[in-house]
Amino acid sequence: MKFRSSLVTGCCTLLLQLTTHPVVFAADQPTYWVSAWGTALQPIPRQASLPPLYQAPDVSGRTVRQIIYPTLSGKSVRIHLSNAYAETPLVIDELRIGPSGGGAKGRAEQSSRVTFNGAATVVVPPGGERESDPVTLDLVADAPYAVSSYMGQEQRLSAWHRVANQVNYISSPGNYTANADGKPYATRFTQYVWVTGLSVATPRPSSAVAAIGDSITDGMRSSLNQNQRWPDALARRLERENSEPIGVVNLGISGNRLLSDSPCYGEALESRFTRDVLTRPALKTAILLIGINDINFADMPARKGLDCDFPHTRVSAASLIAGYKRVIARSRQHGVRIIGATLLPASLPPSRESIRLAVNQWIRSSGEFASVIDFDAALRDAAQPAKLRRIYDSGDHIHPSDAGYAEMARAIKLEELSKVSKERVAQ
Template identity: 65%
Template sequence: MTFGGKPAVSVPPGGEIDSDPVRVGIAAGVPYAVSSYMGREQNLVAWHRVSSQVNYLSMPGNHTGDASADAYRQRVTQFAWVTGVQVEAPSSATIAAIGDSITDGMRSSLNQNRRWPDALARRVAQSGDKSVAVVNLGISGNRLLTDSPCYGDALASRFGRDVLAQPGVKTVILLIGINDINFAAMPPHGGLDCDAPHTQVTVDGLIAGYKRVIAAAHARGVRIFGATLTPAALPPQREAIRTEVNQWIRTSHAFDGVVDFDAALRDPADPTRLRRSFDSGDQIHPSDAGYSAMADAIPLQPVVNSTRK
């Protein structure tokens, strides 16, 4: 890979850069590997914490050209340095899935690509449509309204950079808000407090945040589907906020469409909780079966057709 024709590049703090185009064969569903070498002076200060995918660190030295895996002794489950691979396909369109850990696929099976955006991509491919891609822009711990020292910029702030700047994005599926509701109640602690600031939220505040994101999408001609917040076994006060927010998502017609993940996952006997077979075990994050049910709940034709408008 080269950068402006050069084999190396320096990226300023907080910056990003694209490599020059690379002509390489790819096939749908087949894993690829990207190897990169960082100078000795580099420290890893930003990474994607929940990848649900094994990545490898080498022994000291430049091993990017190694065909063997012998030098890659250490395994991690975070993505580092590389944030994405763009494929040149001028006639194609992109569905962007953005949200928190439930979009990120936390607690899904390692190396199995069982997140709900993965399952949605398979549904699109199985429908015979080869012109629509799905990208996963979820960040575990992310909030709609509040930045975090660990979980990144608030979604309302990062939406332009992370979604609207993606090439070919025509449609967005937005699932965010449960961390805004929950983190206010997390007890502060010394050292690095990832849940800080412990900002109290209201229904009106969340709705205002959704409206900001919707307006940004519409200003760029991008359609946006709002997803209802999934059950999380919340105490009554927080559950009341979740319920009211979901009612607004379903009935306000502010979004271009609605994906009712709440209805797809909730236990009929107790709608405040995940159905047992859809619960990964922590009462918040779905199991593989739950993530699959989420993808199945997405109205495929309206979502895919929205990429062509």
């Protein structure tokens, strides 16, 4: 099963061209755009009958308010929209961004209208992407901001980021983008939709790092609304300890695999890598943590109805390593440093554990990655290295606890994120 759009490649090429050079504002002051927040989309399963977890809420003619936490401060921002995986246009009649007042509340007096080529309404074709005009806004890193979009009367959801670990809101019918008290926002949902990036203007070149992978990067089983994912903890470390600002973008998708698509868990990482990572403004480094689902899903029982683990592809260490090499080659072609992260313990049976160990050994010793983060060593139980240390285990023996995610962030050497790639970019 492949989730592709003929428009995606063209859009990605255009975005790469647009984000390579600075934009010049008033008084010939160069302004560099840097990624400060982002998420990755996945298609909503396409079948007539879906279980409740995969049923999309009604957004037609309503206002959707999403809460995001930028990782950089600034005075001017741009919003990025994606209509990936859709078969119909995305229509937003008004879009505003402003400080969140907590929950669904906003701060109307501090919110700003977002325009696209000067217009309040934007129509994004199927598979297309749009970048907003610059918006003047006093943005503070790690503070919540409400992005409120009044949707077209016929708008339907065809893609989302399903595990946001953040409560977002949908209003009753009508335009409530400037609403402050939050009362019209009666419906809650825990996905992100359409808004896939926020970039901040900086007066000198800065950089951003992408965390890309599966549910462990997505922050599965971390505390709801608390920003306890490891990329969140990394962003806070960078803000406290690093001399130069670096943005962090979380592009994990729960259930995602390196090599195989899924009806529930999105396009294979090696296929989505170009769109989700390489088109981000000023993104210079990517941290890759992926493979445990590739190892596990072959042995998951087939389900009647919606089989999220389909196809149950069996992998080897060699096939995973070949996939890593393809991603590494693509990142080098675009001048992005890619850091390899070892696969965490997951209490696997011996046949699967042997694949994990072989992959980790290659990540540590091959020299293919620009550098390595040893998450396995940081979180494993010293007495039972095939298992997570109890304090770092959320309880399912696969996903870390909040303490485990924090430890992952501590295992990262910040100087590795500040390096300018010394690798020769392929011509």
